[in-house]
Amino acid sequence: METQNSGRLYLVDTVAGDPEVLQADAETYYEKLLKKSLSSPDVFCIPGRGEVKLEDSCVCFVPLYRNNPTCKLLLLTEPKDKETVLAVYLSQRWWPVEDVVKTADPARDGLILVQTFGERIVLFVLNCIIFGMLEGSSANDAFFLPHSATECAKILWRNGEAAAFYSVKMKGSLCGDTTSQCYLLPVLDTIFVQRKYRRSGLGMKMLHNFCQSFLAEDALGISCPISAAMYQVCQKFLQAHPEEQKRLWEVEAPGDWGQRVNVWLKIQMESSPRGKAEVGSCMEKTPTTKPRQSDQMNKGVDCFPGVGQVGGDAMEKKDDTTAAGTLNSQGPEEEDLEQSAGNSQKHKGLRKREGPGDLVGDKATKQFKTTP
Template identity: 80%
Template sequence: MEAEGGGRAAAGCLYLVDTLVGDPEVLQADAETYYEKLLKKPSSTPDVFSIPGREEVKLEDSSVCFVPLYRNNPTCKLLLLTDPKDKETVLAVYLNQRWWPVEDVVKTADPSRDGLISVQTFRERIVLFVLNYVIFGMLEGSSANDAFFLPHSATECAKILWRNSEAVAFYSVKMKGSLCDGTTSQCYLLPVLDTIFVRRKYRRGGLGMKMLHDFCQSFVAEDALGISCPISAVMYQVCQKFLQTYPEEQKRLWEVEAPGDWSQRVNIWLKIQMESSPSGKAEAGSRMEKAQTSKPRQSDVDQTNKGVECIPGVGKVAGDSTEKEDDTAAAAGTRSSQGPEQEDFEQGAGHAQQSKGFRKRAGPGGLVGDKATKQCRIIP
C-alpha cells in the first residue's frame, strides 16, 4: 500500500507551511501512534512511500526515526524517513497524518510569503529545522567537512528568506540579553548573527549580502553588532563587500565570542584591512589592542561553546553535513576559494557558537553521532 503523501503536496497545491495546524504535542502523539502501528505491521506487507524520480521506499522500522526538533529539548521530536541505501539522506517528514517530501516542506502556495519573514509559528519552525538540520546538515553540506549546525532552540530569533514560493535561506540571531548557553548565567552583550545559510541553487545571487544588511537594519539603535566567531573566509568576503557598500557599518560589525565583552571582540573591517596588506598586520594589531579593553578572555565560556553535545535518537541524518558541498553550508569560516562575489555563504551557513557543532558519522543505525560541538561559525 502506498503511503498518503506520495511526492506531491496536498490537494489544491497547498504545502505543509500553508496547512499545518494543531497543538505540537498532539501532532507528535499522532506520529508516535503511527510509528507504533508501523512496528506491528507484518514485514511481508509493508507500506511504501514514493517520490517522483526515485524508487519506492518501504516504510519500515529501519528507515524511520525520531529526531529532536529543538536543541536542548529532547521531548519535542519529528519522525523522519531516511533512504534505506543512504541513511544520511532524509526523504520525508511525518506530520498531520501523512508523509511530506523534504522539498514540499520548504515550499509554499501563499504568494504573500515572500522575502525575509520572521519565524514565529510552529510550522515555520519546522521549515527552519528542515533547512538547517536536513538540507544544510545532510543534503547540501560538504562531505569533506564535519561541521554542521545543531538544531535551533524553540525560541531562537530567526528569519527565513522566501523566493519563488520556496524557502531558500535563513539566518538566526542571538539577542542582546539572551543566555549564552544553558550552563551559565552569562548573557549576550550585543545582538549576534549566529547562523546563516543559502541553498545551493540560490548562491551567488546576493542573498548573503541581503541578509547581512537586514540584520544591521534590524538593530539600527545599537552601537555594536556581532557575528559569531570564527568567521569563514567566504563569509569574510561577504563582509568585505558589504562594508565597502555600506561604509557606515564599518565601526559597528565585530567578530565576537560569547558573551561579547570588549575583550572578546575584533572589528571586522579592521581585520580585513590588516590582512589585506603585508605590512598592515603589526600596525593593525596595535590599533586593535587600543580598540579593545585589557580584560582577559573568558576562556571558560569559550570552552563551553566547544563542548561535546550529543543528540539522542539521531544518527547520520544530521551528522556531518553542515559543511557540505563546497563547504557551502558550514560555519562562519567558509572554506571556499571563491571571490568576494560569492557572498551567499557558499558554505551553507553559519557560525554560531551554540548552533554549530562537530560530529562523527554514526553507523547506519544512528542518525546523529557525537562530535565536538564547535559553536561559532558562519557559512556564506
Template identity: 75%
Template sequence: MEAEGGGRAAAGCLYLVDTLEGDPEVLQVDAETYYKKLLKKSPSNPDVFSIPGGEEVKLDDSCVCFVPLYRNNPTCKLLLLTDPKDKKTVLAVYLNQRWWPVEDVVKTADPSRDGLILVQTFGERIVLFVLNYIIFGMLEGSSANDAFFLPHFATECAKIVWRNGEAVAFYSVKRKGSLCDGTTSQCYLLPVLDTIFVRTKYRRGGLGMKMLHDFCQSFMDEDALGISCPISAVMYQVCQKFLQTYPEEQKRLWEVEAPGDWSQRVNIWLKIQMESSSAGKTEAGFQINKPKQSDVDQMNQGVEYIPGVGKVSGDATEKNDTAAARTLNSQAPEQEDLEERAGGTHQCKGLRKRTSPGGSVEDKATKQFRILP
C-alpha cells in the first residue's frame, strides 16, 4: 500500500503552508495515532512512500521518528521519514493525514506569499523548521553530516524569503529583552541577527544583502544592532560591502557576545578598518585608511568610538527577551549572500550531535568551527 501523499505533488496544487489549519495539538495526536497504526502493520504488507524519481521506501519503525518542532517545547513534535540508507537524510514530514515530501513543505501556491514575510502562522513555523533543521542542518550540510542545528523557539522572530512559489532563505533575530539561555536571567540588550541562510540554488542573487538590509530597517529606532559572535572572515567581507553601500549603518552594527553590553561589543566597521589596514588592503582589493591611534586607544579603553562619527552612546541597563544565540556564516561578498553550512568557514553556536534524527541529543554550549570543502 502506498502511503497517502507518497511523494506526489499535493492535490489541487495546494501545499502544506496553504492548507494547514486547526489546533497543532490535534495534528500531533493525529500523527501519533498514525504512528501506532504503522507499528501494527504486517511486515508482508507495509505502507510505502514513493521518492520523487520512482524509488519506494517501506514505512516502518526503523525509518520513522518524532523530533521536537520547537527548542523550548519538547512535547510538540513532528513525525519524520528518514532514508533507510542514510538516517540523517529526511525524506518527508507527516501532517494533515499524509506524508509531505520535504521539497513540497517549502512550496506555496499563494501568489501573495512573495518576498520577505514574517513567520506568524503554524504552517510558516513548519516551513521555518524544515528550512533550518532539515534543509540547512542536514540536506545541504555538505560534510557536516554528524551535526545539526537546534530548532528555533516557538516565539522566535524570523522572516522567510519566498520567491517563485518557494521558500528560499530565512533569517532569525534575538529580540532585545529576550533571554540569552535557559540557565540565567540575562537578557539581550539589543536586537541580534542570529541565523541567516540562503538555499544553494538561490545564492549569488543578492538575498543575503537584502536580508541584512531588512534587519536594519526593521529596527530603525535602535541606536545599536548586533550580529552574533563569532563572525567569520567571509561574513566580515559581506558586512564590509553592506556598510559601504549603506554608510548610515556603520555606527549601528556591532559584533556581540550575549547579552551584548558595551564590554561585549565591537563595532564591525571599525574592526574591518583595523584588520584590513594591517594588510594594506581588503580581500576585495581596495585601499582602506588606517584608523588613527586615538581611535584604537579609545576602543581599548572600552569607549566605543567610530572615526568620523564620534562616541556612540548606549544604555547598558536596558532589558531584553529570547534565547541562546546559534550561528552565523556567509558566502563571499561577490556572491552577495549570507549562508550557513554553505562552504568556506562554518561557525556553530548551540550545536548538538546525534547518531540519527531520532537519536539522543546533547546541547553544546561551546562555539565550534568547521571548515567545509
C-alpha cells in the first residue's frame, strides 16, 4: 500500500471544481472513447491485472447518488466479469478502485465527516463497489443502495486509506422521498468495515463515535434489522459503556415508541431461553437518563451538522483503545458487519444485478419502504 509519505496524490486529495463540469468532461471523454474503440481501443494498465482495453462493453455510467440519476460516475469494469469494477474516471484520468479510497494527506486520519465531492466519491466506492460488488455476501444477495447527496456520513481513515464508514439518519430528516414522516431520533443507518480491517475494533469505534456525536439526545437508534454480528459489537460496546445501555434502540422508521426495542434489553433477553420467546413483544419505555457530565466535557473534534461537539475519545486516531480491543478476542464479531444496519438502504431478496449499471435505486425490485 502506498504510504502517506510517498508524495503521490490520490483522487480525494486532488478533485476540485464543479461536479457538473467534471461530469461533462467525463461525458465528452466517453463519446471520444466510443468512436476510438471501433478502430483501435486505448488500454488502461492496472497494477496486478495488466492491460484492459477501454471498450464500450467495459465502460458505463452509474448514478452517484440515490434518486438522482443526473449525477453519474464513469466506471471501467472487468471484461469477463461486469460485477467487478476496476477504475473510476474523473479529472481527465482513470483511477484504480484501490487508489480511490487512499489519501496522501496525513490530516485525513480517524473518523472524518463526509463533506467534499471527493469524499462523496470515496463513500460511493466503499458502499457500492467494495462492499456492493467486491466484498458483499453473494449468499443473501444483499447490498446498500447509493447514499443521497446530503447523507450524513463519516469515513474512518487509517494508514492513508478509507477503512470503514457509517451513515446516520438525522433527527427531523424525512424517512423517504414518498412520505412526510420524519425520524424522531438520530439513527445509525449503514455501517461497513473493509474486510482487511475487520477484527481491529473499528465497529466499536464507530458505534462509540455515533453515541458521542449526540450527547444531548436521550435516545439513539440503529436501523432494523440488526445482524447477529452487529449485536455482538453492541453487546461488547454496552458492556464497556453501561451509561449508553438505556439510550440505544433498534428502530423502524420513523422511530416512535412502538417502533423501537432497547438493544441492551434484547441482548439480555436473547441470552435467556425464556427471554427469546418474549423479546419480540417486550418494549422498554422508561425515560432514559442523561449522558454523564464528564462525557459532555470531552474535547470536541468533528461533528455532524447542527450537532454539538464530539467527545475526543470517540475520535481516537491512534491504536484502538482497550475497550475496542476486546472486540478482537472472540472471533467473528465484524465478519459480516456490513449487514448490521440499514433497513432503509438494504434488502435481502434482491435479484442478482446484471452489472454495475443496474445500481439505479428506482427500479421496482429495489424500492424499500422506510415507514411501517
